[in-house]
Amino acid sequence: MSAQPNRILSPFSEDKLALLARLTEGLDTDSLYWLSGYVAGVAASSRHVPLSAAVAANLAVPLPASVAPAAEAQVSTRLTIVYGSQTGNAKRQAEALAREAEGAGLNVRLVRADTYATRELAGERLLYVVISTQGDGDPPDDARGFVEFLAGKRAPKLPQLKFAVLGLGDSSYPQFCAIGTKIDARLAELGATRLFARGEADLDIASVAAPWSKQALDQARELLKSDSPAPRAATVTPLRSAVHVHASAWTREKPFTAPLLANQRISARDGGKDIRHVELSLESSGLSYHPGDALGVVATNPPSLVDALLALLKFDGERAVSLQAESHSLREWLLRKREITTLSKPFLVEHAKRAKSEALDRALLPEGRDVLRELLGDYQLIDVLRAFPADWSADEFVAALRPLAPRMYSIASSQKAVGDEVHLTVAVLDYEKFGTRHVGAASQFLATLPEDAGVPVFIEENDRFRLPADTSRDVIMIGPGTGVAPFRGFIQERAETSASGRNWLFFGNPHFRTDFLYQVEWQKALKDGTLHKLDLAFSRDQSEKVYVQHSLRRRGKELYDWIANGAHVYVCGDATRMAADVDAALRDIVIEHGGKSDEDARDFLNQLAAERRYARDVY
Numbered sequence: 001m002s003a004q005p006n007r008i009l010s011p012f013s014e015d016k017l018a019l020l021a022r023l024t025e026g027l028d029t030d031s032l033y034w035l036s037g038y039v040a041g042v043a044a045s046s047r048h049v050p051l052s053a054a055v056a057a058n059l060a061v062p063l064p065a066s067v068a069p070a071a072e073a074q075v076s077t078r079l080t081i082v083y084g085s086q087t088g089n090a091k092r093q094a095e096a097l098a099r100e101a102e103g104a105g106l107n108v109r110l111v112r113a114d115t116y117a118t119r120e121l122a123g124e125r126l127l128y129v130v131i132s133t134q135g136d137g138d139p140p141d142d143a144r145g146f147v148e149f150l151a152g153k154r155a156p157k158l159p160q161l162k163f164a165v166l167g168l169g170d171s172s173y174p175q176f177c178a179i180g181t182k183i184d185a186r187l188a189e190l191g192a193t194r195l196f197a198r199g200e201a202d203l204d205i206a207s208v209a210a211p212w213s214k215q216a217l218d219q220a221r222e223l224l225k226s227d228s229p230a231p232r233a234a235t236v237t238p239l240r241s242a243v244h245v246h247a248s249a250w251t252r253e254k255p256f257t258a259p260l261l262a263n264q265r266i267s268a269r270d271g272g273k274d275i276r277h278v279e280l281s282l283e284s285s286g287l288s289y290h291p292g293d294a295l296g297v298v299a300t301n302p303p304s305l306v307d308a309l310l311a312l313l314k315f316d317g318e319r320a321v322s323l324q325a326e327s328h329s330l331r332e333w334l335l336r337k338r339e340i341t342t343l344s345k346p347f348l349v350e351h352a353k354r355a356k357s358e359a360l361d362r363a364l365l366p367e368g369r370d371v372l373r374e375l376l377g378d379y380q381l382i383d384v385l386r387a388f389p390a391d392w393s394a395d396e397f398v399a400a401l402r403p404l405a406p407r408m409y410s411i412a413s414s415q416k417a418v419g420d421e422v423h424l425t426v427a428v429l430d431y432e433k434f435g436t437r438h439v440g441a442a443s444q445f446l447a448t449l450p451e452d453a454g455v456p457v458f459i460e461e462n463d464r465f466r467l468p469a470d471t472s473r474d475v476i477m478i479g480p481g482t483g484v485a486p487f488r489g490f491i492q493e494r495a496e497t498s499a500s501g502r503n504w505l506f507f508g509n510p511h512f513r514t515d516f517l518y519q520v521e522w523q524k525a526l527k528d529g530t531l532h533k534l535d536l537a538f539s540r541d542q543s544e545k546v547y548v549q550h551s552l553r554r555r556g557k558e559l560y561d562w563i564a565n566g567a568h569v570y571v572c573g574d575a576t577r578m579a580a581d582v583d584a585a586l587r588d589i590v591i592e593h594g595g596k597s598d599e600d601a602r603d604f605l606n607q608l609a610a611e612r613r614y615a616r617d618v619y
């Protein structure tokens with residue numbers, strides 16, 4: 001079969017056409033159909049805008065019925081996995097499940113929530129949703145439209161659907177796994193049949209996700225086995241290409257020890273916050289990253305806090321503790337294996353059983369929600385142990401604490417500019433409360449590193465937070481506090497790639513004099529033309545608070561013009577208040593300067609997000 005693409009109507013350059021001709025040369029019909037299905041799957045999983053009429057009308061190879069994505073024959077024998085993921089964890093779980101299902105010969109498609117065509121929901125027979133919850137009960141950005149659609153009036157009745165939900169979250173937040181819970185309840189309300197109970201995975205994701213996934217796979221096998229599974233080649237979603245395998249050998253399980261190159265305070269010494277610029281060497285690691293990625297730091301807990309816990313609970317640190325085939329001294333568990341600076345609801349539940357405190361018991365009842373929120377927000381583990389004394393055995397104590405999770409820092413450099421280095425912007429958490437000093441695990445670890453130290457690290461890719469491939473696009477960056485970190489990398493990258501698009505940065509912090517992070521760099525960038533606009537909001541330099549969203553509103557008209565002309569908008573920083581306030585400001589700007597209704601403005605921003613032109617990296 002000859003599959004010569006039409007030179008005039010195809011969207012390809014001469015080079016790509018030649019490549020295509022070489023690729024398809026000599027392939028038999030089956031192989032060509034397989035290839036067309038594969039490419040259709042790639043398009044389906046990455047497409048944000050409808051196919052142009054010219055391209056649709058002139059597809060070089062028409063899609064055969066056996067690989068058409070929504071073919072009715074496939075739906076009843078197909079498992080659909082929809083995921084919504086902010087930091088990549090839900091995506092990883094969904095991908096792993098999809099790979100296993102594919103390996104088991106099932107017809108599976110894996111779809112990111114913002115590329116899922118919700119009109120297909122009414123036709124689904126078997127659906128698994130894997131979704132995380134952000135901050136105060138918000139969906140991940142890539143699932144906002146999906147969650148809104150499901151909750152709304154337009155969601156169809158789903159009597160034909162069987163489903164299960166895996167929620168991911170962080171139990172130190174009161175709204176733990178709220179989005180998973182909401183979707184689970186809503187699908188049932190729409191008449192779908194819940195196959196098995198919702199999973200609620202905490203930071204130690206695998207302990208819940210692994211049994212949930214096993215059950216999901218068993219059920220899918222059972223339900224789809226009587227129908228003849230579609231041949232492997234007909235699987236529309238290209239699972240292997242969706243699962244990006246990082247070339248490096250260094251992972252969260254096996255981090256690279258990166259030598260410390262610099263650890264410099266960039267906030268004034270007499271200011272309130274201690275903000276560090278940290279530089280690490282990646283030389284000979286083979287690690288590479290893109291602007292927008294995060295660096296995972298595998299920290300050691302503060303030794304002084306471990307000593308304080310041991311003393312308070314009257315534990316012997318050298319005593320061996322075994323848990324799930326792992327054995328270490330109690331001190332080692334607390335130093336390197338367990339969360340001891342944060343607090344989780346499951347720990348509080350266990351502690352309440354031992355503390356016999358009415359106040360604590362009340363906080364765990366539904367009506368004690370506000371007290372629980374305060375406890376989880378303000379208290380560290382040691383504060384709870386002091387406020388509500390209880391007897392613990394060492395083994396039970398270790399078992400009740402969550403595994404120590406690596407901390408993710410947005411990378412503040414571009415590898416094109418700094419070579420084998422990676423830079424971070426770190427706010428050192430160190431404050432007095434309840435009469436004692438409190439520190440954060442990773443920031444304290446980084447801040448107190450000796451000069452010749454090494455830091456165990458790995459790269460956490462973040463494909464949702466990427467500069468536009470088209471370097472002529474303008475970019476708007478909103479990053480108060482240490483949220484400015486990735487934008488230092490963005491601006492370095494735009495300079496290195498000689499991007500012709502303009503760069504506009506919104507930054508805010510308490511005081512101009514003490515907290516103007518990277519001031520000299522921004523001023524130089526403004527001068528040499530790699531930064532075009534800089535808007536500042538120093539919140540405490542005047543009697544009324546001034547935040548980045550005030551600057552956004554003030555510049556609303558110009559901002560809207562940039563967006564209407566194709567600019568990409570990025571937000572990084574605090575998820576609980578700032579991200580929501582900035583989102584509201586952007587919506588108001590679209591209403592006022594775009595002449596849209598509230599609902600249309602929401603749709604406009606959702607559409608921007610779906611097109612990856614409004615990306616947020618917030619937690």
Ligand code: NAP
Pocket residue numbers: 273409410427480481482483484485508509510537538539540545547548549572573574575577578579581582617618619
């Ligand atoms: P911060 O606490 O976010 O404060 C920065 C500035 O924002 C201050 O001037 C603060 O003003 C102001 N602010 C307070 N409430 C605000 C609101 N509702 N809207 C807009 N601005 C507001 O700075 P930070 O200590 O550097 O912390 C940065 C936050 O970003 C942390 O929560 C950190 O975890 C997060 N972060 C996330 C990422 C990521 O997700 N990749 C990366 C870096 C940082 P006042 O204090 O005067 O009220």
